[in-house]
Amino acid sequence: MNSLKVATDFLRSSHELVNTPYCKTTKLVTGSLLGALAAILQSAGLFAGIGYAFSVLTTGPIVLATILSIRIGLLTYAATSLLLIFIQPTEVFVFMFTTGFLGLGLGIGFKVCKKRMLVAAAGGFCLSLGIILLLYTFNFPILGPSVSSEFSMGAMLGVLGFSMLYSSIWMALSMAVMQKLNKVIFTKGTT
Template sequence: MVFRILRSLPFYPRAVHKSMTLKWSQSEKMMFAALMSALAAVLQSAGGFLPGVGFFISPFATAPIFMATLISFRWGSVSYLLTIFLLVLIQPSELMIFPFTTGVLGIAVGWAIRTQVNRLNAIFIGEIVLFIGICIPLFVLGFPVFGPGVSSLNLITVLMILGFSLFYSWVWIEFGLFLIRRLRRFLS
């Protein structure tokens, strides 16, 4: 399991990116980004619409942003911003979570998988982005991302967030590679 982290990333994320970039028209890219935005907004708002079980569904809002970023960083950013606008209309209570954590992690993981060769580099990029994304609402804005129990700035809290960010980023890198394998079969 540990040795899997040290392996390089497979070739197919770049191949899928190249296929989407060269074969899809601007209209198809725009429609895909819009569809991913709508899906991300629905998944993110599940926590508010389905209390309890929805909180297990809402982390999957990272996947559509990740898939849009697979086309390009630009389309991932457009999808990210469109999802934020949709959340303003659908579920404004999720506006402190999605922009700082779920959405920005999707962009970071999508970009890292597409551009990095080393899996460990991709994991660290996602970790750093998620760590900063958690710390801004938690310590700067005072929003309890993990609930009221984690709100003070101390070394143990920072190390716990750093460890969580590392693990969560690794999970999303692996899940993202799984999604790309499925998408590759669909595209070919």
């Protein structure tokens, strides 16, 4: 019971990411590098096993780029999608509607929302929307052959629950990485 209270307090409290102004060139170059990294990580899904573990990490660069600037996040998302067309065309839909869309949702949530619970909900909503679009609109078997592409309320609720949990995990991970990056960047600049 106590761990549930700690978890809900964590989600309700405000996130404290430092918004440091960077010049446009720095933002553009950082977004480009993060986009290239995201494309490499997403295309690693080609290699079964360990490749899937790297593919999951694709959300991170998109979140970081979007936290830097929503415009840079959108450009990074578009650049990653275009890079994937050339590198690994089979991963484009998966990126655009799942990992990339989650990254955009979380990044925009960090920029707009002040509560962690709202940030996690924004990311979870984007991921749910992307999976449901792939599953029911494009008939893309994103959840494997065991889940039918026919409309099912049970499947939708399962996707929503999973998306909220997955988004919460990514939100916490993104905050930890941003706090470490801020600490490294600002302590190196002062010494």
